[in-house]
Amino acid sequence: MKASAEEIYGEIRVEASEQARVLAEKYGYLPYMVQRYIYMLGLEGALRLLEAFEEKLSPVIRCNNTRVNCDWLVDRLSGMGFVLRRIEWSGIGYRVVERPPRPSIGATHEYLKGYYYVHRDAAPLIPPILIHRLMEMHGYGTVLDACAGPGGKATHLAQLLAGRGVVVANDIALYRVKAIIMHMLRMRLWNIVVTWSDLRKLPGRGKKYRWILLDAPCSAEGTIMIDPGRKTRTTQRDLARIVAREIQLLDAAASILEDDGYLVYVTCSIAPEENEYVVTRILAEHGELTVTPPPVKLFNWSRGLRRFHRLVFDPRVEECVRTFPHLHGMIGSTICILHKEGRG
Numbered sequence: 001m002k003a004s005a006e007e008i009y010g011e012i013r014v015e016a017s018e019q020a021r022v023l024a025e026k027y028g029y030l031p032y033m034v035q036r037y038i039y040m041l042g043l044e045g046a047l048r049l050l051e052a053f054e055e056k057l058s059p060v061i062r063c064n065n066t067r068v069n070c071d072w073l074v075d076r077l078s079g080m081g082f083v084l085r086r087i088e089w090s091g092i093g094y095r096v097v098e099r100p101p102r103p104s105i106g107a108t109h110e111y112l113k114g115y116y117y118v119h120r121d122a123a124p125l126i127p128p129i130l131i132h133r134l135m136e137m138h139g140y141g142t143v144l145d146a147c148a149g150p151g152g153k154a155t156h157l158a159q160l161l162a163g164r165g166v167v168v169a170n171d172i173a174l175y176r177v178k179a180i181i182m183h184m185l186r187m188r189l190w191n192i193v194v195t196w197s198d199l200r201k202l203p204g205r206g207k208k209y210r211w212i213l214l215d216a217p218c219s220a221e222g223t224i225m226i227d228p229g230r231k232t233r234t235t236q237r238d239l240a241r242i243v244a245r246e247i248q249l250l251d252a253a254a255s256i257l258e259d260d261g262y263l264v265y266v267t268c269s270i271a272p273e274e275n276e277y278v279v280t281r282i283l284a285e286h287g288e289l290t291v292t293p294p295p296v297k298l299f300n301w302s303r304g305l306r307r308f309h310r311l312v313f314d315p316r317v318e319e320c321v322r323t324f325p326h327l328h329g330m331i332g333s334t335i336c337i338l339h340k341e342g343r344g
Contacts, residue, residue, distance in 0.1 A: 001247060001281075001282075001285050002248075003244040003247040003248060003281070004244065005237070005240045005241045005243075005244040006240070008240040008243050008244055008273075009236060009240035011277075011311065012240060012277065014032050014035050014036060014236075014309055015032075015035070016032050016034065016035040017035060017038075020032075020034040020035035020038060021034075023046070023047075023050065027050045027053075027054070027231070028228070028231050028232070029050075029231045029232065030231070030232050030234075032236055033221070033231070034046065036271070036308075037049055037050070039308060039309045040270075040272065040305065040308060045326070049324060049325065049326045051326070052225070052324075052325035053224040053225050053228075053325055054225070055225055055325070056225060056226075057226055057330070057331065058096050058099075059095075059096050059105055059119065059120060060093055060094065060095050060096065060118075060119045060120070060125070061077075061093070061094050061105065061116045061118055061119070062090075062092055062116060062117045062119060062125065062152075062156060062159075063092040063093075063094070063115070063116050064114055064115050064116055064155075064187050065092050066159055066162050066189065067113075067114060067115055067187070067188060068115045070092055073110065073115055074086075076110060077108070077110065080100060080103070081098070081099070081100030082096060082099055082100065082105065083097045083098035083099075084096060084097065089299050090122065090125045090129065090298075092159075093119075093122055093125050106118045114187035117155055117156070117183065117187065119152055120226050120331070121223075121330050123268070123323050123330045123331045123332075123333040124152050124153060124156075124268075124333075125156065126333070127153055127213060127215070127264050127266050127335055128153050128157045128160055128213075129160070129296075129298065130295060130335065130337065131143060131157065131160075131211060131213060131262070131264055132157070132160040134211075134262055134295050134337070135161070135164075135165065135211065138260075138262070139210075140161065140164040140165040141165055141210050142166045142168060142209060142210070142211065143157055143161070143166070143167050143168070143209070143211040143212070143213060144168045144170065144209040144211065144212045144213070145157065145167055145168065145169045145170065145213045145215070146170055146199045146212055146213065146214045146215075146253055147171055147199060147214060147215050147216060147217060147249070148169035148170055148171050148176075148180055148194075148213075148215075149171035149173060149175075149180055150176055150179035150183065151169060151176075151180035151182075152183075153213060153215055153266075154167050154180060154183075154184075154192060155183050155189055157213070158189040158191050159189065161191060162189075162191060163191075166191050166192070166193060167191060167192045168193045168195060168209075169184075169195070170195040170196070170197055170199065172197065172199070177194060177196045180192070181194055199249055199252050199253060200249060200252045202252060202256050203255035203256055208256050208257065208258045209256060209257065209258060209261065210257075210258045210260070210261040210262070211261065211262055212253050212256070212257055212261070212262070212263045212264070214249060214253045214263065214264065215266040215267070216245075216246045216249050216250065216266065216267050216274075217242075217245065217246075217249075218242060218246065218268060219234045219239060219242050219271060219274060220268050220269060221234065221268075221269040221270055221271050221274075221332065222268045222269050222270045222323075222325075222332025222333050223268050223331050223332070224332075225325055225331065226331065239271065239274075240273075242274065243274055243277065243278060246267070247282065250263075250265055250278055250279070250282050251282060251285065251286075253265075254286045257338075258340070259288075259340055259341070259342040260340065260341070261339075261340050262292070262337060262338070262340075263289075263340070264336070264337050265278075265335070265337075265338060266333065266334070266335050267333065267334050268332070268333045269332065269333070269334065270322070270324065270332035272305050272311065272313075275317075275320065275334040276308070276313040276314075276317040276320065276334075277311060277313065279314070279320065279336050279338070280313045280314040280317060283317075284314070286340075289338050289339065289340055289341075290316060290338070291314075291316040291317060291319045291320065291336060291339075292319065292337045292338070292339040293319045293337075294319075294335075294337060299328070300328075301321050301323055301328060302321075302322040302323070302324060302328075303318050303319070303320065303321070303322065304317040304318045304320030304321075304322060304336065305317070305322075319336075319337075320334060320335060320336040320337075321335040322334050322335075
């Protein structure tokens with residue numbers, strides 16, 4: 001599926017109002033970004049989002065319960081001066097709310113032994129949990145993590161599927177492939193197969209999957225509280241090029257999805273252009289796809305947008321999941337579950 005960045009730019013371009021320019025200067029953003037927040041959330045919601053992005057997030061660890069007892073791990077880290085708060089909906093995730101001067105959470109012997117994985121935030125725990133719940137309902141098997149580096153979601157899936165399924169962890173970048181292998185070996189998760197390929201080259205090679213996770217390379221606009229440089233890194237033309245690539249990636253993933261298969265599309269971005277817009281275009285191209293509701297509601301997350309500025313989206317994208325810093329205390333992210341209807 002060809003998607004011209006110039007065509008996309010013409011559809012998504014917004015002009016910043018004077019109000020947005022004033023707020024952009026105050027908080028250090030490109031003006032168009034603030035204007036988009038106002039369109040999405042209203043002025044009051046945009047202000048709350050901008051303030052939330054100024055707050056720093058502490059990391060999250062995911063206990064490797066295939067190797068250690070999680071209560072033992074918490075006690076062990078607590079003895080070093082770490083204060084952990086359990087993320088109830090995750091089962092094995094803990095927010096690091098206090099840290100000693102040393103060691104860092106990613107430099108303990110317990111980390112090096114593979115007893116836990118360090119995430120920037122809790123939001124990345126959501127997609128593997130949703131896929132696992134779907135598999136509990138519809139059958140286990142092999143999952144393609146199509147853009148898997150550095151391996152957080154792949155290793156999480158491998159934990160959840162231990163003894164019941166295999167994760168094919170693929171990435172286009174060799175340095176990220178090496179990171180996946182390092183985490184797989186460190187955590188001793190032997191149900192991961194690592195591959196090095198561009199997802200867009202996989203259609204037509206004969207292999208299809210019933211379960212696919214596509215955590216697409218994106219603007220990472222939802223991670224500003226972790227990386228403030230995101231406030232000014234992505235121009236509207238940059239965004240159009242990113243969106244064009246996301247459409248290509250999601251189209252390729254849809255093409256290698258089996259009948260009655262599930263494809264979970266994820267970004268760490270709150271931009272509607274990268275989420276509802278991309279999914280709407282794919283739904284128009286692939287009539288066999290539909291958006292399916294999450295199999296469980298882990299917490300009171302937000303739903304997908306039906307419209308944004310002058311864009312009107314496929315109404316089915318309302319079933320997508322959104323997280324916002326000012327509403328959920330985590331990075332901004334979007335998750336859409338696509339189902340390919342079986343033939344006959």
